[in-house]
Amino acid sequence: MDENARRKWQDGFNAMPAMDAMGARLDLSDDRLVRVHLSDVRPHHQGGLGSSAVNGAVIAGLFDAALGVAGVVQFPGRRAGTVELSVKFLRPTRGRSVDAWAVALKKAEGLAFMEGELYAGGRLCAVATGIVSTARGVAED
Numbered sequence: 206m207d208e209n210a211r212r213k214w215q216d217g218f219n220a221m222p223a224m225d226a227m228g229a230r231l232d233l234s235d236d237r238l239v240r241v242h243l244s245d246v247r248p249h250h251q252g253g254l255g256s257s258a259v260n261g262a263v264i265a266g267l268f269d270a271a272l273g274v275a276g277v278v279q280f281p282g283r284r285a286g287t288v289e290l291s292v293k294f295l296r297p298t299r300g301r302s303v304d305a306w307a308v309a310l311k312k313a314e315g316l317a318f319m320e321g322e323l324y325a326g327g328r329l330c331a332v333a334t335g336i337v338s339t340a341r342g343v344a345e346d
Contacts, residue, residue: 206278211236218274227266231274239278241271243303246325258297259325264305265292268321268333271307276317276337279309285317289336300326307333315339 206214211233218224218231228247232240243250243263252260273287307321316338323331 206233206236206281208236211278214278218270224270227263227270229267229270231270233274233278237308239271239275239307241267241274241305241307243267246301246303256297258299259303261292261294264294264298264303264323264331265290267303267305267323268292268307268331268335271305272319272321272333272335273337275307275309275319275321276335279312279317279337280315280339284340285337286340287335288338290333291335292331292333294331296328296330298323298325298330300328303330305333307335315341 215231215233228245229241229243232242246259250259250263251257269287269290277285303325305321305323307319309317309319311318316336319335321333322329
């Protein structure tokens with residue numbers, strides 16, 4: 206995608222109610238890397254292991270957005286989505302903001318393979334891999 210197409214796609218994704226509810230923003234300013242930024246970790250994001258760490262469900266959601274977008278943009282004009290997501294939690298995610306980064310490593314017929322990293326306070330806290338698949342035989346909404 207060129208810069209204008211990325212910006213338009215980013216703005217549409219950021220307008221989704223789920224992104225608003227999560228308080229996260231998609232950033233497609235880099236033509237290769239996808240970034241999902243949670244700029245303000247709030248109490249409802251916390252609770253990992255009963256602590257102030259970001260909850261694993263929030264981390265998984267950030268990764269799903271980042272890896273999913275990194276894959277979906279590989280298939281312009283086609284419906285696609287995350288079919289596999291694997292997260293490895295390396296340390297408690299603590300900090301005022303969190304960034305999930307993702308990149309598409311490989312694309313095959315109807316499949317894209319992604320990997321990502323999540324940082325908080327400048328520290329790597331989690332890594333993830335994922336697969337995005339195009340939809341076959343799925344009617345548009």
